[in-house]
Amino acid sequence: MSQNTCEQCAGPALTIGELNERSKSLGMFVQPDGTVIAPASHRSEAHALENLKGFRCAKCGGVYCMGCILSSAPSHANGGKACFACRGHYQLLPG
Ligand SMILES: [Zn+2]
Numbered sequence: 789m790s791q792n793t794c795e796q797c798a799g800p801a802l803t804i805g806e807l808n809e810r811s812k813s814l815g816m817f818v819q820p821d822g823t824v825i826a827p828a829s830h831r832s833e834a835h836a837l838e839n840l841k842g843f844r845c846a847k848c849g850g851v852y853c854m855g856c857i858l859s860s861a862p863s864h865a866n867g868g869k870a871c872f873a874c875r876g877h878y879q880l881l882p883g
């Protein structure tokens with residue numbers, strides 16, 4: 789299993805497939821867009837898992853995790869979050 793690393797925090801940046809594998813063992817379910825569905829009792833685990841979701845910049849190829857993007861990525865001029873390095877758009881990690 790190939791694992792991508794967030795260039796901001798050096799933590800894991802998971803693909804949807806990898807998120808799925810992790811969530812299954814915790815009794816949770818991942819939607820195709822990476823949203824983690826979990827019972828109320830697992831809300832915090834689901835949130836922690838979502839923060840590991842990986843994104844790749846469409847422009848420079850930089851890889852980042854959801855947690856870093858949500859907490860400190862710059863805003864994009866067209867809305868949403870922009871790449872730390874080049875202000876490009878993010879896309880979900882393939883796989
Ligand atoms: Zn990160």
Ligand SMILES: [Zn+2]
Nearest residue numbers: 845848871874
């Ligand atoms: Zn970029």
